[in-house]
Amino acid sequence: MRRRTASTSNGTVNRSRVFSKGTLVLMACALGAVWVSVAFTQELLFAHGLGAQAQALSRQNAQLTAANQGYAQDIADVASGAAAEEEARQNGYARSDEKVYLISQPVPNRGTASPSPVAATPHPKVDVTSGGPNPIAAILGWVGRHL
Numbered sequence: 001m002r003r004r005t006a007s008t009s010n011g012t013v014n015r016s017r018v019f020s021k022g023t024l025v026l027m028a029c030a031l032g033a034v035w036v037s038v039a040f041t042q043e044l045l046f047a048h049g050l051g052a053q054a055q056a057l058s059r060q061n062a063q064l065t066a067a068n069q070g071y072a073q074d075i076a077d078v079a080s081g082a083a084a085e086e087e088a089r090q091n092g093y094a095r096s097d098e099k100v101y102l103i104s105q106p107v108p109n110r111g112t113a114s115p116s117p118v119a120a121t122p123h124p125k126v127d128v129t130s131g132g133p134n135p136i137a138a139i140l141g142w143v144g145r146h147l
Helices: 021-080 082-090 135-146
Strands: none
Touching: 021 082
């Protein structure tokens, strides 16, 4: 038979401990497992966020690449002179060897005489690389001729 010795503490005999060594070890292991699972979950969320951010940056890079290709095409057009001709045509200029037709509203009859046809004035030859005539003055001149 095993002998037991009495443990006394403040007058209490054979008082049992609140937590045994096994219970403390089990609680420490459970706390460690919870800590590891929380850390793993945080890593997964962080990796997912980085993946989404990488996809967004990839889409943005594709858009920037397309815009850069458009700018490169514009630069090539300007270098070849095609853009200058297009800009001049948008401002109402034409080449000297082209026929220009002006399409407008019919003028109402003022009296019995029929209106005489207006002779078309040739457009001035414009060198768009040196700036040419002032476009605002050309528009005001056109308005003055047609009113």
